[in-house]
Amino acid sequence: MRSLMPISCIIPLFFGCTGDQQTLTFPTLPDIESSTTSSTTAQFSTSTQTKEFVLSLVGEVRGELEPCGCPTLPYGGFARRTVALQEVLDGHTVFQLDAGETLLKGFFSNKGDTSIDRALLIGELSKDIGVDVWTVGPSDLIAVGMETLQTMTGPPRISATWYNNEGQRYFEPFKVISKDNIQIAVIGLSTHPTDPRYQFIETKSAKETLAALLPDIPSDIDMIVALGSMDDEEISDLQYTFPSIALFLSTEGANYEDPQHKPNATQIIEAPKQGRFIQNIYVRQTQPQKRLDNHVNEADWRTWLMVKDDPTHSVHQTLAEKGQRKNLYFTELIPLSATFDRTDTASQEKIASFAQSTIQKSQAIAEQPTTTTEPGFAASGRCAQCHTAEMAKWSFTNHSRAWESLLTHPVEGSTTNPDCIGCHTTGFGQVGGFGEPSTSNLRKFKAVQCEACHGPLKGHPNDKSIQPTPIDKDTCLGCHDAANSPDFDFDTYLRKATCQSK
Ligand code: HEC
Ligand code: HEC
Ligand code: HEC
Ligand code: HEC
Structure with missing residues (x-):
């Protein structure tokens, strides 16, 4: 009999991981009923071996280094991901896959946060954490350009669909x-890049490529999966076309709550967004290069883990029947929550030094000489002298309390974290604006x-060349991005929190 890892280590979210960590083992379901005698043979698939392993999927990490400060789902970050991989998947054979759209952080206007530094750091951290393969996507290209994407430090990269004009793959x-x-x-x-700068890339269809x-x-491969930022519709059309492909693992995040078994x-299993979760796909395979046939539901799976030593429990029978000449799988979405906070992981050091250098750069930019187009920031104390009505209205909006939200936020260090302060202050990393978070x-x-x-309006109203910037949706989207303001709607929000609000 194979040994089984203690249940507490498979689901530490619920039970806390204690006790001896035994070697992996994914449940060998069919053996269980005959486990009292050592001479029994497996009940099925005598011709092929049973292989048990885990695919651990991320995608759309989108430049996120640390837990998001967002009001909903404040999860994620490399430090927690490291811990979760170690603790949740300890003892398993794990293949770490990244579906791409990894490097580029959403709209972010701070000029001090040169996104290339962030992108390079994400590449490095992804490699450190042990990502086995990464399908590059359109936004990865935007983050660093083709040449750097090919050469930078990072996990091994693949893309079967992108070609140059000589018909060669990148x-x-x-x-x-x-x-x-x-x-x-x-x-x-x-998927094909929509950015006009990368139209020189020729993208072949998934169908043709596969x-x-x-x-x-090679015929001795156990499992074939397709991974990447593939087009949803195109892939759903191919779900019945290639029986040797076990899974399409894609970006998008729409279905991650509960992938429906077809x-x-x-x-198709979609990666959770912004690096906030890892999607673990536990596989128990008896038929190589075949689809995954049966999804084990969570209740059965967790019950089975708890009663594994009790072969009389009906769940053993249920799973043995499901596993008859079938490849079984179970998906488990792990939120990278505070459960996985530990001090001093290696990634934290690198992230801290990135934060420090971002702040130094922001300060250097803030100190640059101002110009007519970048006149610098006067700050609201100055505006109040003339625009008292606007000042009064604004002071009742949440914008005026945005700093206090960081002070009361449970994640420590957010008031010195450039990944928070940029949106909760004014003029961060801009000429004549805010640099280091000193008291003054x-x-x-x-x-x-x-x-x-x-x-920026320093010099207004005396200097007529200095005029307010027209306000539109983009004014807000720099901060109200999908991660931090998922419910953002321009018309609704505009009425709620400007200097013009009722
Ligand atoms: C890209 C800009 C941006 C970044 C970066 C950002 N925030 Fe925010 N934050 C927002 C916006 C916008 C809202 C308001 C969202 C809404 O109500 O739609 C918000 C709301 C919040 C709130 C909720 C306030 C409340 O009481 O409702 C907290 C707390 C918060 N942020 C903390 C953080 C922390 C901590 C970080 C850093 C880890 C961070 N934010 C990074 C833009 C940002
Ligand atoms: C000394 C008084 C004074 C101060 C200080 C001042 N303003 Fe004004 N502001 C004016 C006057 C007068 C006008 C209208 C004439 C003009 O557009 O120059 C105006 C116009 C504006 C307008 C509207 C322009 C338009 O299209 O009608 C905005 C927006 C504005 N100010 C914002 C600010 C902000 C933000 C600050 C602080 C950084 C500020 N003002 C500081 C006097 C002031
Ligand atoms: C969340 C964004 C936002 C903030 C913050 C904000 N405003 Fe405005 N402000 C607007 C919008 C939107 C308008 C409407 C006119 C427009 O679209 O330009 C406006 C209009 C104005 C006008 C012109 C009013 C008129 O009658 O034409 C002034 C003056 C002004 N704001 C000053 C201020 C001052 C002073 C502050 C800070 C105390 C401030 N605003 C903060 C969004 C903002
Ligand atoms: C510099 C970043 C930034 C910009 C630009 C910005 N916001 Fe915000 N906004 C925030 C932050 C941060 C919060 C959360 C404040 C808090 O509660 O701590 C917020 C909160 C809000 C809220 C309150 C949400 C709620 O339900 O409490 C509204 C409404 C809003 N913003 C509208 C706008 C609109 C409209 C614009 C553009 C005209 C805009 N904001 C531009 C950062 C920004």
Whole structure:
């Protein structure tokens, strides 16, 4: 009999991980009923071996280094991801896959946060954390450009769909990864970049690409998966086309709550967004290079873990029947919550030094000489002298309290974290604006003040060349991005929190 890891280590969210960490083992379901005698043979699949492993999926990490400060789902970050991988998947054979859209942080206007530094750091951290393969996507290209994307430090990159005008691929089309006598082949399906700067890339269709590649996949591979930022519609059309592909693992995040199992189809599993979760797909395979047939539901799975030593429990029978000549899988979404906070992981050091250098750069930019187009920030104390009505209205909005929200936020260090202060202050990393969070700087620039919307206005109204910036949706989106303000709607929000609100 195979040994089984203690249940407490598989679901530490619920039970806390204690006790001896035994070697992996994914449940060998069919053996269980005959487990009292040592000479029994497996009940099924005598011709093929049972392989047990975990695919751990991320995608759309989108430049997020640390837990998001957002009011909803304040999860994520590399430090927690490191801990979660160690603790939740300890003892398992794990293949770490990144579906792409990894490097580029959403709209962010701070000029001191040169996104290239962030992108390079994300590449490095992804490699450190042990990502086995990464399908590059359109926003990765925007973050660093093609040449850097090909050469930067990071996990091995693939893309089977992107070609240059000479018909050559920019990246390896697929990668074979071997661990513990299990071999998986991962094919990279990147979607076509919409950015006009990258129209020189020719993108072949997923269908054409897979049809051409599958014959090249060695026959001794256990599982074939396709990974990447693939187009949703295109992929759903292919769910019934390629029976040898076990899974389509894609970006998007829409279905991550509970992927629906479709019978006789290649399942699509979408990666959770912004690095806030990891999606673990536990596989128990008896049929190589075949689809995953049966999704084990959570109740059965968790029950089974709890009663594994009690072969008389009906769940053993249920799962043995489900596993009859079938590849079983169970998906588990792990929120990277405070449960996984530990002090001093290696990634934290790198992130801290990135934060420090971002603040130094912001300060250097803040100190640059002002110009007519970048006149610098006067701060709201100045505006109040003339625009008392606007000042009064603004002071009742949440914008005026944005700094206090950081002070009361449970995540420590947010008041010195450039990934928070940029949106909760005014003029961060802009000429004549806010740089290092010193007490005197903060007194002037804390909270989302007038000039966060109206633009830098130092010199107004005396200098007529200095005019407020017209306000539209984009004024808000720099801060009200999808991660931090998921419910943002321009018309609704505009009425609620400007200097013009009722
Ligand atoms: C890209 C801009 C941006 C960044 C970066 C950002 N925030 Fe925010 N934050 C917002 C916006 C916008 C809201 C308001 C969202 C809404 O109500 O739609 C908000 C709301 C909040 C709130 C809720 C306030 C309340 O009481 O309702 C907290 C707390 C908060 N942020 C903390 C943080 C922390 C901590 C960080 C850093 C880890 C952070 N934010 C980073 C833009 C940002
Ligand atoms: C000394 C008084 C004074 C101060 C200080 C002042 N303003 Fe004004 N502001 C005016 C006057 C007068 C006008 C109208 C004439 C003009 O547009 O120059 C105006 C116009 C504006 C307008 C509207 C322009 C338009 O399109 O009608 C905005 C927006 C504005 N100010 C914002 C600010 C902000 C933000 C600050 C603080 C950074 C500020 N003002 C500081 C006097 C002032
Ligand atoms: C510099 C970043 C920034 C900009 C620019 C910005 N906001 Fe905000 N906004 C925030 C932050 C941060 C909060 C959360 C404040 C808090 O409660 O701590 C917020 C909160 C709000 C809220 C309150 C949400 C609620 O339900 O409590 C509204 C409404 C809002 N903003 C509308 C707008 C609109 C409209 C614009 C554009 C015209 C805009 N904001 C521009 C950062 C920004
Ligand atoms: C969340 C964004 C936001 C903030 C913060 C904000 N305003 Fe405004 N302000 C607007 C919008 C929107 C208008 C409407 C006119 C427009 O679209 O330009 C406006 C209009 C104005 C006008 C012109 C009023 C008129 O009658 O034409 C003045 C003056 C002004 N704001 C001053 C201020 C001052 C002073 C502050 C800070 C105390 C401030 N605003 C903060 C969004 C903002």
